[in-house]
Amino acid sequence: MKLNKIVFFIAISGIMIACKKDPKVKDQIDNQEEKQEITEEKFDYVVEQFADLKVLRYQIPGWENLTLKEQKLVYYLTQAGLSGRDIMWDQNYRHNLTIRKALEKVYTSYEGDKNLEEWKAFETYLKRVWFSNGIHHHYSNDKIKPEFSKDYLSSLLAATSTEMPKEAYEVIFDEADTKKVNQAKGVDNVAVSAVNFYGPGVTNKDVTSFYGKMKSPNPAKPLSFGLNSQLVKENGALKERVYKSGGLYGSAIDEIVKWLEKAQGVAENKAQGDALGLLIKYYKTGDLQTWDDYNVAWTAATEGNIDYINSFIEVYNDPLGYRGSYESIIQIKDFDMSQKMSVLSENAQWFEDNSPLMDEHKKDSVVGVSYKVVAVAGEAGDASPSTPIGVNLPNANWIRAAVGSKSVSLGNITEAYSNAGGSGRLKEFVHDQEEFELEEKYGQLGDKLHTALHEVVGHASGQLNPGVGETKETLKNYASTMEEGRADLVGLYYLMDPKLQELGLVEDWEKTGKAAYDGYIRNGLMTQLIRLNLGDDVEEAHMRNRQWVSGWAFEQGKKDNVIEKVTRDGKTYFDIKDYAKLREIFGRLLRETQRIKSEGDYKAAEELVEGYGVKVDQAIHAEVLERNKQFTSAPYSGFVNPVLVPEMNESGEITKIEVTQPEDFVSQMLFYSKNYNFLPEVN
Numbered sequence: 001m002k003l004n005k006i007v008f009f010i011a012i013s014g015i016m017i018a019c020k021k022d023p024k025v026k027d028q029i030d031n032q033e034e035k036q037e038i039t040e041e042k043f044d045y046v047v048e049q050f051a052d053l054k055v056l057r058y059q060i061p062g063w064e065n066l067t068l069k070e071q072k073l074v075y076y077l078t079q080a081g082l083s084g085r086d087i088m089w090d091q092n093y094r095h096n097l098t099i100r101k102a103l104e105k106v107y108t109s110y111e112g113d114k115n116l117e118e119w120k121a122f123e124t125y126l127k128r129v130w131f132s133n134g135i136h137h138h139y140s141n142d143k144i145k146p147e148f149s150k151d152y153l154s155s156l157l158a159a160t161s162t163e164m165p166k167e168a169y170e171v172i173f174d175e176a177d178t179k180k181v182n183q184a185k186g187v188d189n190v191a192v193s194a195v196n197f198y199g200p201g202v203t204n205k206d207v208t209s210f211y212g213k214m215k216s217p218n219p220a221k222p223l224s225f226g227l228n229s230q231l232v233k234e235n236g237a238l239k240e241r242v243y244k245s246g247g248l249y250g251s252a253i254d255e256i257v258k259w260l261e262k263a264q265g266v267a268e269n270k271a272q273g274d275a276l277g278l279l280i281k282y283y284k285t286g287d288l289q290t291w292d293d294y295n296v297a298w299t300a301a302t303e304g305n306i307d308y309i310n311s312f313i314e315v316y317n318d319p320l321g322y323r324g325s326y327e328s329i330i331q332i333k334d335f336d337m338s339q340k341m342s343v344l345s346e347n348a349q350w351f352e353d354n355s356p357l358m359d360e361h362k363k364d365s366v367v368g369v370s371y372k373v374v375a376v377a378g379e380a381g382d383a384s385p386s387t388p389i390g391v392n393l394p395n396a397n398w399i400r401a402a403v404g405s406k407s408v409s410l411g412n413i414t415e416a417y418s419n420a421g422g423s424g425r426l427k428e429f430v431h432d433q434e435e436f437e438l439e440e441k442y443g444q445l446g447d448k449l450h451t452a453l454h455e456v457v458g459h460a461s462g463q464l465n466p467g468v469g470e471t472k473e474t475l476k477n478y479a480s481t482m483e484e485g486r487a488d489l490v491g492l493y494y495l496m497d498p499k500l501q502e503l504g505l506v507e508d509w510e511k512t513g514k515a516a517y518d519g520y521i522r523n524g525l526m527t528q529l530i531r532l533n534l535g536d537d538v539e540e541a542h543m544r545n546r547q548w549v550s551g552w553a554f555e556q557g558k559k560d561n562v563i564e565k566v567t568r569d570g571k572t573y574f575d576i577k578d579y580a581k582l583r584e585i586f587g588r589l590l591r592e593t594q595r596i597k598s599e600g601d602y603k604a605a606e607e608l609v610e611g612y613g614v615k616v617d618q619a620i621h622a623e624v625l626e627r628n629k630q631f632t633s634a635p636y637s638g639f640v641n642p643v644l645v646p647e648m649n650e651s652g653e654i655t656k657i658e659v660t661q662p663e664d665f666v667s668q669m670l671f672y673s674k675n676y677n678f679l680p681e682v683n
Helices: 068-083 085-092 096-109 117-132 150-159 166-171 204-212 250-265 270-285 288-300 335-346 348-353 397-402 411-418 424-429 433-458 476-495 509-525 527-531 541-556 579-599 602-614 618-628 665-675
Strands: 009-011 014-016 046-050 053-056 229-234 237-242 306-312 326-333 369-381 390-393 405-410 563-568 571-576 636-639 643-648 654-660
Touching: 046 117, 053 117, 068 085, 068 250, 068 306, 068 326, 068 369, 068 643, 068 654, 085 096, 085 250, 085 326, 085 369, 096 117, 096 150, 096 166, 096 665, 117 150, 117 665, 150 166, 204 229, 250 270, 270 288, 270 306, 288 397, 288 405, 326 405, 335 348, 335 369, 335 405, 335 433, 348 433, 369 411, 369 433, 390 433, 405 411, 405 433, 411 636, 424 433, 424 618, 433 476, 433 509, 476 509, 476 541, 476 579, 476 602, 509 527, 509 541, 509 571, 509 579, 527 541, 527 618, 541 563, 541 579, 541 602, 571 618, 579 602
Parallel strands: 053 636, 369 405
Antiparallel strands: 009 014, 046 053, 229 237, 306 326, 326 369, 390 405, 563 571, 643 654
C-alpha cells in the first residue's frame, strides 16, 4: 500500500512503530534524559541540540568491506540524491528557497554583535528552518515562529545588503500560510494547506474532479495520477506542471539524471542496471507508466549489496494523498541481520492465513516480500535530516499484489538512536518496576520486531474488494493514518504470538510481546503528547494512528478492565491487566480497519479517526507536559550525513572513497546549499 514511510519514534518505550512515513514518522521522540557521556574511544553520536530538536550522527558499518566499484555506486547514488535536495524545499512551500538563501547570506556575512539574544534567536530559527526543509515544522506542520523581531531582521538584511521580497519577508511573521498540511475536518484541505503542490485557487473539489476524469489504460493497474506534478490554474483551467527534464524542477532533475547515469555504469548486475535505466527514463519523460515499469523492475531487483530509494514517493505532505515528496536513501545490506530476519518474508503467507481478517480480505498468495536490514550511507529530501528507520515500497497496491515489495529496516539509524542517551523519561512514565524491567530487557527487540512485522507483513497483507478504488480516492484525507494504523495493528497482533519463538526470533515471546504492548499504549495515550502544544488537536497521520488504535483499545477493554487507568501521587499511568484480551481487541480492530480499506468505507474511517485520533484529553496532556519539564532532551531527532570523499588519480578516475563526518550541523547545511543549489529560480 502507499503511505508506507515509517516514521518510527524513539519514544518512552523505545522505537515505536508509526511508519515514513512514520511514515513522515518522517521524526523521533527521544527517550533520553540527557546527552550520553561518550568517551574519546567511542563514536560521538550527538552533534548538538536546539529548540525542540537534537541532531545526531550515524556511522556506515561495513563500508571498508565494499569493493571500489560498489563504493562508487554508493557515491554516485548519494550525489544523485543530494542533487534534488532543493526540490523538497520548494515542494514544502513556495517561499522556502528565497527565505533560506536570504537567511544564509545574513548568517555568513553579518559582522555585527553576535552575543545579543536576538542574534542567538536568529541562529536558532535558521537551524530550525534547515532541519525542517522550510519554515514549517517538520512534524507538526505549524509555521515556525521566530523569537526575534521584524525590525531586527530588517537590520540584519540591511547590514548584509541582503534582499528579501516583501511577501517572503512578511510571511515569516504574519498569520498567512500557518499550516503546511492541514488535515482538519470541515475545511478545504487543499486551499488552507501551504504546501506547494497546488497553485493559488485550487480546491479539494478541483483536485478530485480533475483526477476523477482520468482513466488508466489498464484499470487493474491504475497509474499514480498526480504523483509527479504540481496542479495549478491558468486562465481558470486546471493544468499539471510535471516534474521532469525540461519541466518543473528540470534543472535539478537533469543533475539527478547525470549521477544516476554514472550509477548505472557501475551497477552490480543487469537487473539493477535496467531498473536504474527506467528511473532515468522516468525523470526525462515524467511518464507515469514508466514509473510503474520502474517500480516493477526495482522490486524484482533484489540481488546485490547496494540498494536505493530515489524520486517522488511518499504522499503524506499532500492533504489529499496524490503528490509525492522528493526523497533519497542509499542503503548497504547488513547480511547478518538480514539473514536472521528473512524468516518473516519466508513465512508471510502463514501470517496472512492466520490473521483475524475476513476471508474475502485475505490474499491467497502473498508474493515477493523481501526484507533486509541495511546501513544507510546517505539521505536527502524528505528523508533528511529527519529520517525514517524503515521503509516499505513500492506504494502501488497492484504492484504489491502482483510483484511484491521491498521492506528495509535502517539498522545503523536505529543503532545511533540507541547510543544517543539514557532512560530518564522511561522511568517517569512506566507504571511500575516490572514494566520498566520488561522494557529494559525486551523493549528494543520488541520494537525491532514490530518494525519488521509492520513492514513485511502489515503493508503486504489484505486486499481491496473488486471494483473498489485506490485508498487515496476512497478514504481521502484519512488514507494515510488508516493505512499506518492497519500496519501497526498487524504488528501488534503478532507480537503476542508464540509463532515468533517457533521461528527463532525471540527467546520469550510473551515477555517480548508484553514489553511492546506496554510501550505502544504508553506512547499512544500519553507520551507522544510531549510533541503537542496544550490545546492542539492531533493532526499528523502517525500520531493520529497511534492515538486511535490505543484509544479504541482502551475503551473496548473498559468492561473487563483490560487496560487500567491508574492515578498515583497525582500522576496518571496506564497499566495493562490482560495482555491476551488486549491482543483480541487489536485483532478485532485490525479486522475492522481492513474492512474499511477493502470496502472503501469513508464514513467508518472518519468516525474512527475523528472519534479517537484527533481530540486530546486536556487534563492528561497538561499533566504530561508538566511531568516532562524535568527532562532537557529534545523530543525530535534527526541526522547529519557522513561525507563521502573521493580520491582521484591524474586521469580523473576515482581510486578511493573515504568516509568522514561533518564538523557540525551548520557546516553541512551551508555546504549543501552551496554545492547542490540547482534551482536558482522556481516560479
